[in-house]
Amino acid sequence: xxxxPYDLLPTTARQSQTIAAGDALFRQGARTRGLYVLITGRVHxxxxxxxxxxxxxxxxxxxxxxxxxxxxxxxxxxxxxxxxAGELVRIDKSAVLxxxxxxxxxxxxxxxxxxxxxxxxxxxxxxxIRRAEDRVMAGIVAGLLDGTVVDFAARLQLTHEAxxxxxxxxxxxxxxxxxxxxxxxxx
Amino acid sequence: xxxxPYDLLPTTARQSQTIAAGDALFRQGARTRGLYVLITGRVHxxxxxxxxxxxxxxxxxxxxxxxxxxxxxxxxxxxxxxxxAGELVRIDKSAVLxxxxxxxxxxxxxxxxxxxxxxxxxxxxxxxIRRAEDRVMAGIVAGLLDGTVVDFAARLQLTHEAxxxxxxxxxxxxxxxxxxxxxxxxx
DNA sequence: GGCAGCATATGATTGAAATCATATTCCAGA
DNA sequence: TCTGGAATATGATTTCAATCATATGCTGCC
Numbered sequence: 001x002x003x004x005p006y007d008l009l010p011t012t013a014r015q016s017q018t019i020a021a022g023d024a025l026f027r028q029g030a031r032t033r034g035l036y037v038l039i040t041g042r043v044h045x046x047x048x049x050x051x052x053x054x055x056x057x058x059x060x061x062x063x064x065x066x067x068x069x070x071x072x073x074x075x076x077x078x079x080x081x082x083x084x085a086g087e088l089v090r091i092d093k094s095a096v097l098x099x100x101x102x103x104x105x106x107x108x109x110x111x112x113x114x115x116x117x118x119x120x121x122x123x124x125x126x127x128x129i130r131r132a133e134d135r136v137m138a139g140i141v142a143g144l145l146d147g148t149v150v151d152f153a154a155r156l157q158l159t160h161e162a163x164x165x166x167x168x169x170x171x172x173x174x175x176x177x178x179x180x181x182x183x184x185x186x187x
Numbered sequence: 188x189x190x191x192p193y194d195l196l197p198t199t200a201r202q203s204q205t206i207a208a209g210d211a212l213f214r215q216g217a218r219t220r221g222l223y224v225l226i227t228g229r230v231h232x233x234x235x236x237x238x239x240x241x242x243x244x245x246x247x248x249x250x251x252x253x254x255x256x257x258x259x260x261x262x263x264x265x266x267x268x269x270x271x272a273g274e275l276v277r278i279d280k281s282a283v284l285x286x287x288x289x290x291x292x293x294x295x296x297x298x299x300x301x302x303x304x305x306x307x308x309x310x311x312x313x314x315x316i317r318r319a320e321d322r323v324m325a326g327i328v329a330g331l332l333d334g335t336v337v338d339f340a341a342r343l344q345l346t347h348e349a350x351x352x353x354x355x356x357x358x359x360x361x362x363x364x365x366x367x368x369x370x371x372x373x374x
Numbered sequence: 375g376g377c378a379g380c381a382t383a384t385g386a387t388t389g390a391a392a393t394c395a396t397a398t399t400c401c402a403g404a
Numbered sequence: 405t406c407t408g409g410a411a412t413a414t415g416a417t418t419t420c421a422a423t424c425a426t427a428t429g430c431t432g433c434c
Contacts (some may be wrong), residue, residue, distance in 0.1 A: 010200065049328040050373050051362065058308040069301040072294070098296065106293035107259070107284065113300035114256035120307035121245040127314060128344050130422080132391065141236040150411060157315050162391055164413055181399075182412060187236050317392080319421065330403060343385055349421055368429075369382060 002037055003063060005108030006091055013095030017042070018087045023045035025088075032070040034093035038062055041086015047078045053150065062086075071096045127157050136166035137175065140186060189224055195276055200282030205274045206230070211326060212275075219257040221280035225249055227275015234265045249273075257361035258283045259278035259308030314344050324362065327373060336369065 001007055002014070018027070019041055025032070028047060036043070038060045045057040045066060054186045057078050060066040070076055071093050098115045099105040100104060129135040135156050139145060153163035167184055170176040190192060191199070206212070206228055212350050215234060223230070225247045229291070232253060233246040238336055244265050247253040286292040300315035309329055316322040322343055326332060332339045354371055357363040364372045 045330075049324075052334055053324070053328065055328055056312050058305075058312060069298070069305045072298040072301060100293040100297060101290040103288040103293070106287040106290070106297070110287060110293070110295055110300070111256070111259040113297065113304065114259060116304055117300065117307065118245075118256045119306065120311070124247060124311065124314075125243050125305070127311070129383060130390090137236075137240070138242055141234075141240065141242055148411065149413095160411085161393080161414080165391090168414085317420095335381065336383095346422060347381085348384080348423080352421090355384080 001031065002089060004112050005105055006037060006065065008102070008105045008108055009091065009099055013092045013099075015088065015090045015092070016087060018169045019082045020085045021082055023082040026067075027079050028076055030065075030076050032073055032076055032093055034091050034096065035065055035067045035071055036060075036080070037065045037089045037091065039087045039089065042083040043088070044081050044083050045078045046081060048066070055100065056136075059083075064179055065091075089173070123143055123155065132158055132162045133166040133169050137170060140170075140176065140184065145184060149184075188261055188317070189276060190252065191299050192292055193224060193276075194283055195289070195292045195295055196278065196286055198325060200279045200286075202276065202277045202279070203274060205272070206269045207272045209337055210269040212269065213254075213263045214266050215263055217263050219254075219260055219280055220279055221278050222252055222254045222258055223232065223247075223267070224252045224276045226274045226276065229271040231268050231270050232265045233268060245297070252278075293349065308362065310342065319349045319353040320356050323350055324357060327357075327363065327371065332371060336371075 002009075006014075016039075025036065025043065042064050043060040043066065045060070047055050047057055051057050058066060067076065067080065091114070123144075126138045126142060126144070129138055135158065139152060139156050144155050146171060149163055149167070150160045153160040156163065158166075167176065167178070171178045171184070175187060177187050179185065189196075193201075209275055212223065212230065230247040230253065232247070234242050234244055236242050245253060254263065255265065287296070306334065310331075312326045313322060313329060313331070316325055317337075322345065326339060326343050331342050336350055336354070337347045340347040343350065345353075354363065354365070358365045358371070362374060364374050
């Protein structure tokens, strides 16, 4: 099943495809066809700088959409390169634009987008915290430690080593519980 | 004038107010009234952690909206505290929800939200770059150095000292031009 | 015109996270 | 059941950005 709000679109608006590592889904300057929902695999969006530097714009992960803004644009403004093989669903630009006439879709889109913006803002505030221990604590309070510590560390823009050390310090300070290997909870 | 897409709403949906430092626009758990557009001043959104830690969720700046997700929620999930006095416009929740029935508003909202998400993703990728010099270069390529270097440094989550040093190194490496004090351009 | 405040700029020192290294546990799959 | 890979965990060392310090240029304003 597609994530909200794209589950509300008619099935004719979707087109599944498998992708192989190295594939380019689109290139900067190409006419936009729509947005994508990544089911499995990894995709990078990147732009090329004036001196040939590859600047990664976004790393799409399973279950998330990307290139949403292309729906409102004539041309893609970056390249989409498949890093790991997988599958995805392309969602037709015109179908999305048309769906905005449906208030249910429009509200679902708005809701989803507003939540995403909120989540991004919060992550950015947390990542702005300099001390690893404070950052990790904030991350836990924000509920970011749901999966593995390795994933958590990546979200906090810390190495996993620094994250483990901060977690241990927090446990020793009595601010966090470590009931079992790999699980940490607020006291 | 209000930023897109709120400029499309009827004037009856807006309510201007001046705000003083220390004011709480809303508190966590209060019934939602709508979102806000900050005209001047500074507002922090913050939540209180389980041990009383103040966790900043977002720092709103002039010309931007905040608490957008409250439109889709019954209760505010954080506090909004005025840091610097100024003025803002409150935008009625029900008016926004109703406006989603207008495809023009819905598309304008979607467009604005999609662009904002894109910008956030890009900033997060840039901030993830560890080396100050690479980070500053990426920031310039991304067009983030429009105002002062101090602002630029804050966006990159670097101190302005580190940013100046990186800029100088880039100039010395011939990757950036420094035509005059305080102005830097790609070569 | 003088002063206060801020941006620009750079040097010296410090500190904390990255990096490198290593060991153990856990889990999936052959 | 064995094996390989990843997550967990922590120690030692290094690196580089933060911090502290200082100076100058610019701007607004009283």
